Amino acid sequence: MTEKTYRDALKEGLREEMLRDERVFIMGEDVGRNWGGAFKVTKGLAEEFGDDRVRDTPISENTIAGAALGAAITGLIPVAEIMFGDLITLAMDQVCNQAAKMRYMFGGQTSVPLVLRSVFGGGKSIASHHSQSLEAWFMHTPGLKIAVPSFAYDVKGLIKTAIRDPDPVMFFEHKLVYDRKEEVPEEEYLIPFGEARVHREGDDVTIWGTFFMVHKAIEAADELAKQGISAEVIDPRTLVPLDKKTLIDSVKKTGRLVLVTEETKTGATTAEIAAIVQEEAFDWLDAPIKRVNAPDTPVPFSPPLEQYFIPDKERIISAVREIV
Amino acid sequence: MAVTKKKLVDLYTRTLKVRLFEEKVWDLFGENLVPGTLHLYLGQEAVAAGVTAALKKSDWVQSTHRGHGHVVAKGADMKAALAELLGKRTGSCKGKGGSMHITEFKAGVLGATGVVASGLPIAAGAALSCQMRGTKEVVACFFGDGASNNGTFGESLNMSAIWKLPVIWIVENNFYAMGTPITLTCPSQSIAQRAEAYCIPGCVVDGNNAVEVYEATLEAVKRAREGGGPSLIECQTYRMRGHSRFDPAKYRPKEEVDFWLSKDAVEIIQSIALEKKALTRKEAKDIRKKLQKEVDSAADFAVKSEYPEPQEALDDVFAEVA
The missing domain is CATH 3.40.50.920 (Rossmann fold)
Structure with missing residues (x-):
């Protein structure tokens, strides 16, 4: 066991899955080498895996989510990042009308192995457009799985499970926990969904x-x-x-x-x-x-x-x- | 013209197949067998035919709310397609989707969608997947003139251009977004000229001429497969009927309707094929007979198929029971 921050545990989970499966890739605004994610979760990953697999995008939330969906149904496993949870409003069609419903309305013809990461919560004085907690909207949308990890141990085990899940997973983080530390095992582990x-x-x-x-x-x-x-x-x-x-x-x-x-x-x-x-x-x-x-x-x-x-x-x- | 005789027969067959399929759908609707609403592809057949004839089986298409033609032209099973429209368990989506979500993944259809302009991001992502996996497959994304005014048009064309994605953007300009004419919604002479803003090739073709559509698509497909990135093709065409099942389309001037009805997609490709001696009249008739038989037996299958059990509504939300 080693004490790690939530941020590092999450990054380690992403990294392990990218090493395990070359279909896994990351896309989003400023996730790449210049910035490493607004909360530095992906910092260093572009250097290790290349700019194709840790891909900076234009500020186009609906197309980030939709393109991740299109990639997910054709053989890749995207981990798309929407920089702030508040901005998922710009991608609601692709998340709630498309990704959530695709398996169902096409009668089970396709899986949607998509992970969409974003961050909720206040406490940083960044006001109404960068601080909300909107998880209930997605809980009200059949077809989406929702992870809400709050600890370093959980975030690592859950991101690995999310990436291996055949359904779309909304993976929500919280701004105030990235620096919080917890003991995290050295050996690989996964945390099943649906276990409190x-x-x-x-x-x-x-x-x-x-x-x-x-x-x-x-x-x-x-x-x-x-x-x-x-x-x-x-x-x-x-x-x-x-x-x-x-x-x-x-x-x-x-x-x-x-x-x-x-x-x-x-x-x-x-x-x-x-x-x-x-x-x-x-x-x-x-x-x-x-x-x-x-x-x-x-x-x-x-x-x-x-x-x-x-x-x-x-x-x-x-x-x-x-x-x- | 570089189009081979064999390809002309292919184009004739695809165009006619879509026409006969849609006429059958209209008949079934008349018999009150099709629940909900319908957006018929009648009139626009040459677009789906020309585009899909330029693709390989392993390539993808992204469809729209007016999607029957794309799905049938791409080679989907007509039995499962008609059964889906009738809400039967044997439908391609097990009766969960219907007309606006008619899809057959194994035929290379990424999906039909009820939200105008929502297919463009998905097509961009599928093209990204083809590029990253190095498959050399391409994606043809259909959308309408109405969709070209949505934000996803700008987002997706831009993304496809910066990453040189193997996608062909096919805008089916039928000049009306439901009842609103394009003159009220688009400031430019063509939608294709917007391609310039994204530094990609754009062109306008007669969308009722399957050969023109095919040739433009073939060039774009070649470019996409060779890593040259996306293209925008505007296919100008027209709905034979209204927007949806109950729309008599009285907002369209009679002269305009008459002009377009005189440009019948099936007649155009048939006369080209006859003129180029790709087909004899008898062969054309035989193809029609064969296709009609196929469509009739698909309809028979669909009508005779069972409805799903009510509780099947609970299946397929997730891969496994959560």
Whole structure:
């Protein structure tokens, strides 16, 4: 085991897959040798694999996604990068109408081994067009798998699984975790989709969350432990497929659930999770399900405004204390 | 003319096959056997015929919402194609796609799409794949005059030009985007002249003349295969009928309609083939008879095929059960 940053673990996963399978290639804006990706994830890969396999593109999001799709259905395995999650809006047709539906509407004639990487989340004061968390849109689109890794160990194992998956995978990262370190095995490993990771075990309340909010939920759980409240923290790691079992089993044990994501509240993934739990574990709930989300506003710019917008440890703790 | 007699027969056969297929679709629609809507290819047959005749079987085409002609001309199984239009389980997409998504991958069709202009990025990517894998295959991407005003047109032509992708951009200019005439949507005399902005060759051909379409495509295919990059070919043509199933197309002036109906794609290629002695009248008639029989038996197959079981709606979302 070696301690690695999320960024380096991700890069290592990409590199290993490119060495293993020559069909794998990377395309996107500024992923190549001049810049190495806006968050430096692909830095050094163009030097190792050449400019064809780590390919800078024009600023043409819809065609980046669509060309990746066209390459995927004709024998390559593209890992396309959209620089910011907010910019997938420019590629929605290719992602949601084409890639997601292609296997289905053509009656299973083709696989779509496409990975589309992008990054969500606030915390960097880069305002409404570079800070959103839009994963629910894609969860609402049948045909897409969605990975949401928040830790170095997970991001490496999941990117390798994503690249080997025959279906389109939306691979979402978070801006604030690239420098976070975690122990990562030296030997090769893959993490199957649909298996949650339990970061803290507890008996009094279940906290389910994604991205940077998993880190905040762990901090909250550690503080709650000092106050005598035992919280279980679950990170789903993939939203599609979703590990319902780990969540439902946990709720059956704790009887209480707090859902925490950085999304604006209305129509967020937390709403879907709450609905699933009331359908499948209603009788085990001892209190209403609490949702901790951002308010229904665009992401603001100024630091005090943005800090107010993004949920934090204190809000998670107070949500827990309301029901425990 | 460099076109061989054999190729003239091929062009005649492809053009007529698409015509007979579409006439059959129209009949089946009249019998209320085709659910939903239809965008018939009637009138534009020479474009699909001329383009596909210049391709190899292993080459690809990207289709549109008006896609029956592309699929049939590329050599897709007519039984599966007609069954798909009727929503049958034996359809090429198992009844999941219908007219706007009619596709047969193994015949080299990347897909028909219901979103105008959405095929261009996919074609660019398929061409990138051919280039990176070194297969020497090329991609012909069909789209309409309407699509040429969408952002993907600029994005995809640009990307194909900078990377010298083996793709031939085929714009089927039928002068109307649904009911809106091109004079209201395009400032230039031709769409082909936009090629200049991307530093690629562009030309205009008579899209009702299969030989003209074939010759222009052949030159572009040769260039693409040799690493010379993409081309834009504007095929000027006309819909015999309206945009979709219930559109009587009353917005088109009578003189204009009469002019184009006098330029019938099947009659044009037939008269060229006869004149060049590639065919005798009897041979032309025999080909028609044979094709009609094929189309009739495909229709019979489609009509007699079963509908899918309702719960088959749940299949094929993912490769395996998630």
